[in-house]
Amino acid sequence: MKNNQLFNIAIAIAIFISPLSNFGQMPDLGTAANFVLFTTTGAVASTGISEIAGNVGSGTGSITGFGTLNGLIFNSDAVTTQATADLTVAYNELSSMVPTFFPGPVLGNGQTFTAGVYFLPAAASLNASLFLDAGGDSNAIFVFQIGGAYSTNASSQVFLINGALASRVFWVVNGAVPMAAGTIMRGTIIANNAAISMGAGGLLEGRMLSTTGAVSIYGSVAFINMGSIVLPIGLTSFTGICELVSVLLNWSTASESDNNYFTVERSTQQKNWQEIKTINGAGNSSLVHDYTFTDMTPIDAISYYRLKQTGFDGNTSFGNVIQVKKCGTDLADNLTMYPNPSTTGKFTLLFTGDKSQVISTEIFNSLGQRVEESAGFQSIVDLSCKGIGVYFVEVHTALKSINLTAVVKK
Numbered sequence: 053m054k055n056n057q058l059f060n061i062a063i064a065i066a067i068f069i070s071p072l073s074n075f076g077q078m079p080d081l082g083t084a085a086n087f088v089l090f091t092t093t094g095a096v097a098s099t100g101i102s103e104i105a106g107n108v109g110s111g112t113g114s115i116t117g118f119g120t121l122n123g124l125i126f127n128s129d130a131v132t133t134q135a136t137a138d139l140t141v142a143y144n145e146l147s148s149m150v151p152t153f154f155p156g157p158v159l160g161n162g163q164t165f166t167a168g169v170y171f172l173p174a175a176a177s178l179n180a181s182l183f184l185d186a187g188g189d190s191n192a193i194f195v196f197q198i199g200g201a202y203s204t205n206a207s208s209q210v211f212l213i214n215g216a217l218a219s220r221v222f223w224v225v226n227g228a229v230p231m232a233a234g235t236i237m238r239g240t241i242i243a244n245n246a247a248i249s250m251g252a253g254g255l256l257e258g259r260m261l262s263t264t265g266a267v268s269i270y271g272s273v274a275f276i277n278m279g280s281i282v283l284p285i286g287l288t289s290f291t292g293i294c295e296l297v298s299v300l301l302n303w304s305t306a307s308e309s310d311n312n313y314f315t316v317e318r319s320t321q322q323k324n325w326q327e328i329k330t331i332n333g334a335g336n337s338s339l340v341h342d343y344t345f346t347d348m349t350p351i352d353a354i355s356y357y358r359l360k361q362t363g364f365d366g367n368t369s370f371g372n373v374i375q376v377k378k379c380g381t382d383l384a385d386n387l388t389m390y391p392n393p394s395t396t397g398k399f400t401l402l403f404t405g406d407k408s409q410v411i412s413t414e415i416f417n418s419l420g421q422r423v424e425e426s427a428g429f430q431s432i433v434d435l436s437c438k439g440i441g442v443y444f445v446e447v448h449t450a451l452k453s454i455n456l457t458a459v460v461k462k
Contacts, residue, residue: 078193079145079222081240082138083131084261088123088276089269091262092136100252100271103370106259111136113266122275139261143242146224149195159196160208161442162393162459167192175200175227178208178235181393183461186216194221194239201227201246207234207374213306218257228265234374250274253356255370273370292357293388293402294379299347299355300402304391308334314343315360320351325358333361340395353378387447389433393459397436401445401456403429409449415458416444435460 088106089096096110098117108118109126111133118125126132151171155163159176164183176198186192192215202225212218221239223229229243233251240259241248247265250256254272261267290303301316311333317325334341347355355376362368389399403410413430417423423438435443438460445456 078191078220079142079195080138081142082135084135084139084142085259085276087135087259087261088256088274089260089267090132090135090139091265091267092132092139093264094247094262094266095268097266097268098270099268102269102271103273103275104269105275109135110267139242139263143224143244143263146195146222146242147197149197151197162440162461164213164461165194167194169195169197171197173199176202178202178204178210178237180205180457181209181211181459183211183213184216184221184238186212186214188215190215190217192216192220196223198223198225198227201225202229204231204235204237206232206251208232209236210238211236211306212238221258229260253358290357290359290374291388291390291392292355292374292376294376295346295402297350297379299350299357299376299379301345301347301357302342302390303359304340304342304394305334305337306340306395308337308341310363310365311335312362312364315362316345316347317358317360318347318351319356319358320353327360335364340391342391350376350379387454387456389445389456389458393461394435395461397434397438397460399433399435399458401429401431401433401447403431403447411448411450414446414448416446418442418444433458 084090086107087109088104089108091113092111093113094110095113096108096115098104105122107123107126108115108121109132112128115125115127149169152168153170155170155172157172157174157176158179160179160182162181164185166185166187184194202223218238223239223241225241226244228246229241229248231237231250231254233253235251235254238257241261243262243265245264246262248260248262249268250270250272252271256272256274259276292299292301313333314331315327316329318328319325328347329345331343331345357374358370360368360370387403389401392399407429410429413426414422415424415433417438418441429447440460443458443460445458447454
């Protein structure tokens with residue numbers, strides 16, 4: 053509580069004494085910028101098989117589990133001493149920036165944010181998809197000042213669009229940062245006097261830095277994008293659904309840059325990934341592209357899937373991990389729609405149960421108002437005239453109602 057009060061007071065003072073022009077200047081992380089995982093005091097650990105590119109360090113604490121690391125390990129030496137000092141300066145600089153936006157405590161759910169300083173006075177969370185839109189300005193900076201803990205729900209994602217760069221996104225958190233399985237987080241996270249953790253199957257393009265607290269990663273991908281290049285693709289969705297005994301995979305991109313091809317990979321326990329299909333990308337495009345692939349031989353229990361993207365230069369990047377339970381059972385509950393989110397407002401609704409048992413399909417907006425209704429099953433959903441936002445799809449059978457959330461964004 054004391055830390056929260058001090059944090060809020062610091063922000064209030066900054067609003068009155070800091071010049072408005074301080075936003076837009078790139079914060080200087082100093083030597084801390086060379087670390088993908090770092091804490092001034094505490095343990096740094098990797099559990100399971102993680103793919104990490106960047107240095108790992110602790111000013112005072114153990115470092116364990118980094119059998120595979122594309123980087124160096126520093127522990128209680130001159131390098132970590134300097135990084136500790138630089139991280140303190142960076143934290144103070146970011147904390148004192150003048151807020152320009154004041155969102156609610158739940159980020160995501162299809163929201164799109166432009167460049168600026170976002171102030172949240174207490175604990176906050178990330179749910180579903182959050183889009184950071186640079187508006188074509190590769191120098192755009194996004195700063196999130198959070199006065200309490202910051203958590204993410206499973207498979208939550210931060211997307212960078214229209215030139216936004218992970219190297220110019222900062223999360224300044226006055227509390228713990230637990231990220232659930234499958235989270236895709238982009239930007240530098242600085243936790244003040246608290247721990248940071250990333251769950252299984254996650255992806256971090258950026259850094260996990262703590263002024264004092266443990267830093268841990270579990271079977272995830274973490275890397276630093278040191279340059280100022282734009283990610284080769286803007287992946288807006290990646291879903292998997294049973295189609296009888298097969299798995300239908302769908303994904304969509306909002307933009308692609310030098311994208312040669314996708315590789316669909318499958319695994320039993322999110323390790324020992326197997327390449328099962330290669331699909332050509334769109335090269336360079338600012339249009340929406342939809343992709344699909346059917347896995348005819350999924351794993352008997354749970355199949356895990358991920359996308360590997362390869363550019364024309366041979367460089368690769370990985371997307372988030374999704375799971376599909378054993379196909380051929382509980383088909384009546386198997387309902388999904390894609391692409392989701394949609395930039396056009398148009399969706400395809402998939403249902404692998406008995407469609408003749410569907411009584412009606414209803415769609416409601418965020419105010420609870422019904423905006424569309426049809427008798428029986430509706431396979432094509434067109435919300436292009438309803439406006440951007442979150443919608444709720446309900447498919448009613450004689451025995452139950454099955455619900456989905458759809459997001460229409462710009």
